[in-house]
Amino acid sequence: PPTSISEVSHVKTMDQYKEMYKQSVEEPGKFWGKIAETFYFKKQHEGEFFDYNLDIRKGEVYIRCLSDATTNICYNCLDRNVKSGHGDTIAFYWEGNDPMDSTSITYKKLLDEVCKFSNVLKSLGVKKGDRVAIYMPMILELVVAMLACARIGAVHSIVFGGFSAEALSSRILDAKCDVLVTADGVYRGTKLIDLKSIADEALELCTKDGHSVSACVVVKHITANSYCDDKTERPAMRPYSGFKMSWNKAVDRSWEDLMQSASNECEPEWMNSEDPLFILYTSGSTGIPKGVLHHVSGYMLYAATTHKYTFDYHCGEVYFCTADIGWITGHTYITYGPLLNCATSVMFEGTPLFPDASRYWAIVDKYKVSKFYTAPTAIRSLMKYGEEPIRKYSRSSLKVLGTVGEPINPEAWLFYHKVIGNESCSIVDTFWQTETGGHVLTPFPGCTPTKPGSATFPFFGIVPAILSDEGVEIEGPGEGYLVFKQPWPGMMRTVFGDHKRFERTYFTKFPGYYVPGDGCKRDEDGYIWITGRIDDMINVSGHLLSTAEVESSLIEHPQVAEAAVVSKPHSVKGECLYCFVTVLQGSEFNKELVKELKEKVRHHIGAFSTPDYIQNAPGLPKTRSGKIMRRVLRNVAKGNRDLGDVSTMADASVVEVLFQNRDYTV
Ligand code: ATP
Numbered sequence: 140p141p142t143s144i145s146e147v148s149h150v151k152t153m154d155q156y157k158e159m160y161k162q163s164v165e166e167p168g169k170f171w172g173k174i175a176e177t178f179y180f181k182k183q184h185e186g187e188f189f190d191y192n193l194d195i196r197k198g199e200v201y202i203r204c205l206s207d208a209t210t211n212i213c214y215n216c217l218d219r220n221v222k223s224g225h226g227d228t229i230a231f232y233w234e235g236n237d238p239m240d241s242t243s244i245t246y247k248k249l250l251d252e253v254c255k256f257s258n259v260l261k262s263l264g265v266k267k268g269d270r271v272a273i274y275m276p277m278i279l280e281l282v283v284a285m286l287a288c289a290r291i292g293a294v295h296s297i298v299f300g301g302f303s304a305e306a307l308s309s310r311i312l313d314a315k316c317d318v319l320v321t322a323d324g325v326y327r328g329t330k331l332i333d334l335k336s337i338a339d340e341a342l343e344l345c346t347k348d349g350h351s352v353s354a355c356v357v358v359k360h361i362t363a364n365s366y367c368d369d370k371t372e373r374p375a376m377r378p379y380s381g382f383k384m385s386w387n388k389a390v391d392r393s394w395e396d397l398m399q400s401a402s403n404e405c406e407p408e409w410m411n412s413e414d415p416l417f418i419l420y421t422s423g424s425t426g427i428p429k430g431v432l433h434h435v436s437g438y439m440l441y442a443a444t445t446h447k448y449t450f451d452y453h454c455g456e457v458y459f460c461t462a463d464i465g466w467i468t469g470h471t472y473i474t475y476g477p478l479l480n481c482a483t484s485v486m487f488e489g490t491p492l493f494p495d496a497s498r499y500w501a502i503v504d505k506y507k508v509s510k511f512y513t514a515p516t517a518i519r520s521l522m523k524y525g526e527e528p529i530r531k532y533s534r535s536s537l538k539v540l541g542t543v544g545e546p547i548n549p550e551a552w553l554f555y556h557k558v559i560g561n562e563s564c565s566i567v568d569t570f571w572q573t574e575t576g577g578h579v580l581t582p583f584p585g586c587t588p589t590k591p592g593s594a595t596f597p598f599f600g601i602v603p604a605i606l607s608d609e610g611v612e613i614e615g616p617g618e619g620y621l622v623f624k625q626p627w628p629g630m631m632r633t634v635f636g637d638h639k640r641f642e643r644t645y646f647t648k649f650p651g652y653y654v655p656g657d658g659c660k661r662d663e664d665g666y667i668w669i670t671g672r673i674d675d676m677i678n679v680s681g682h683l684l685s686t687a688e689v690e691s692s693l694i695e696h697p698q699v700a701e702a703a704v705v706s707k708p709h710s711v712k713g714e715c716l717y718c719f720v721t722v723l724q725g726s727e728f729n730k731e732l733v734k735e736l737k738e739k740v741r742h743h744i745g746a747f748s749t750p751d752y753i754q755n756a757p758g759l760p761k762t763r764s765g766k767i768m769r770r771v772l773r774n775v776a777k778g779n780r781d782l783g784d785v786s787t788m789a790d791a792s793v794v795e796v797l798f799q800n801r802d803y804t805v
Pocket residue numbers: 421422423424425426427428429467542543544545546547568569570571572573574594655656657669671672766
């Protein structure tokens with residue numbers, strides 16, 4: 140399908156991309172140094188841009204950039220934009236769970252709030268280098284809290300608001316956080332989530348483990364109702380008055396009380412480029428989450444540059460990323476990247492299905508959103524409702540549609556392009572990880588000709604390679620392990636408190652390379668296609684298969700909503716395919732369907748890939764960020780009830796259903 144070629148894109152042609160790319164990898168110091176000039180550094184850097192060792196055989200792995208400079212990322216997000224005349228520009232339109240709730244905040248007002256909360260944190264004894272845990276809904280105070288940490292040099296560790304008390308406490312303990320910032324509660328659709336009592340339980344668990352936070356700051360979000368510009372009477376769905384919050388005088392502090400007396404002036408802490416900025420735990424699709432540590436300057440340059448080019452962002456446009464700030468996508472592409480580019484963003488508290496499946500498009504029309512960023516899981520869940528909820532809204536402001544989180548199957552890609560984008564938007568399938576800080580493989584809107592399901596080419600500064608099992612680089616078309624050969628500014632620096640784990644996880648399998656853990660293939664035109672995680676590769680009778688490929692063929696069947704494929708040990712083939720299939724509402728899972736699905740996979744990939752098992756899966760186990768947990772499914776396939784760490788699973792009850800359904804496997 141064509142990309143919309145825009146005359147005003149930052150990068151207009153593939154030749155221009157290639158030229159910029161060449162400089163970015165051959166003279167990274169020059170390329171990034173020029174970008175760094177557009178930001179404020181208290182002390183300019185003088186030495187080499189990069190200093191690094193990625194080769195474990197030569198000693199400790201480390202990555203540093205601009206390491207003799209000092210700056211502050213919060214200053215660059217806020218003060219810099221206010222000083223250049225953007226004080227009255229809207230930083231965020233906030234859209235509540237309830238469609239009647241909304242407000243907005245300018246750059247100037249955001250700066251005031253951040254300075255106030257910076258002073259609050261200081262008054263609670265928080266100093267540079269201390270860790271602050273943040274467990275909040277998608278409200279503006281969350282952005283204020285994280286930027287305040289960055290301003291005073293404290294390291295924020297944001298824990299997604301959908302996590303349990305146990306998951307929260309293990310993250311507070313791992314990072315030894317001194318303060319927790321939370322809120323009373325939040326509505327997700329019609330469901331009330333009592334965040335404060337989950338936070339209380341988490342803090343109790345921490346105390347049992349010998350670590351107590353000194354303060355827990357609580358925002359009154361649903362109990363105060365001070366948040367919305369529209370003061371009309373609300374539906375019974377929000378019984379604010381009936382909500383009772385426990386209060387522990389020893390540690391609990393009211394956000395509102397503390398803010399009232401705080402000054403709105405706060406000199407930023409001038410940080411060394413390589414001082415830590417934040418810890419973020421990975422989503423736990425493959426195992427126990429890792430506390431990924433990002434540092435100030437490199438992350439700042441990379442967040443800003445990827446946001447600008449990948450979305451082709453121009454000042455004045457309205458940008459909407461549907462992620463939660465509790466994930467890396469929210470860190471880089473709701474808070475830091477957009478603010479560094481002086482963007483106007485929509486921050487959305489709710490879910491795509493409330494009050495109905497049109498919600499995203501209602502928001503797009505309301506704010507005239509032109510750049511939209513979501514996940515394949517959201518697109519697939521909306522596909523189930525057909526085209527009508529989408530066609531109800533014009534979406535005519537949309538120009539770029541982004542996706543991230545999992546491989547996007549061509550079926551969903553085409554739906555995104557044809558139905559949601561009216562065939563007139565560029566689709567950007569962005570491949571990256573918590574560890575990479577920002578996009579590493581992505582098309583450029585109005586520039587890169589796309590192919591459905593391919594993340595296309597590397598971003599500036601990224602040098603990918605494909606390795607065989609033996610660690611040999613595959614030139615030209617081929618399939619193998621995706622690796623990166625050079626550092627880039629936004630690359631993680633270590634696993635918090637465990638540098639050995641950092642080296643072991645990413646640098647030992649193929650010494651000399653960064654190994655993200657994903658497989659990929661390169662086609663005849665040089666396009667890169669992510670084939671899924673290395674752990675999810677399946678070897679059937681000596682043929683290496685990617686789960687993404689099999690899943691894509693299953694999903695193409697008109698009755699299939701979602702599919703996940705794992706391996707099961709097989710006495711003859713070594714491994715065989717075990718498929719979990721969710722059928723569309725109103726469709727029936729039966730022998731006929733199973734036959735058709737087997738035929739489909741056979742036809743698409745080859746006879747050797749014919750699935751041995753196809754099981755009905757009314758629901759699939761997913762992480763709280765919406766990714767399929769194939770390691771759990773592998774255990775279901777084997778009938779092994781010892782599931783390992785499932786603290787990151789969104790809804791554990793689906794697994795029980797799957798164990799029961801095993802009997803009906805065809
Ligand atoms: P954990 O590392 O704890 O198992 P996780 O890998 O799910 O969790 P994230 O850092 O949130 O944690 O996700 C990054 C991973 O998501 C990538 O390594 C890749 O497997 C997948 N991914 C992200 N974007 C894409 C994409 N556009 N195409 C294919 N896969 C993607």
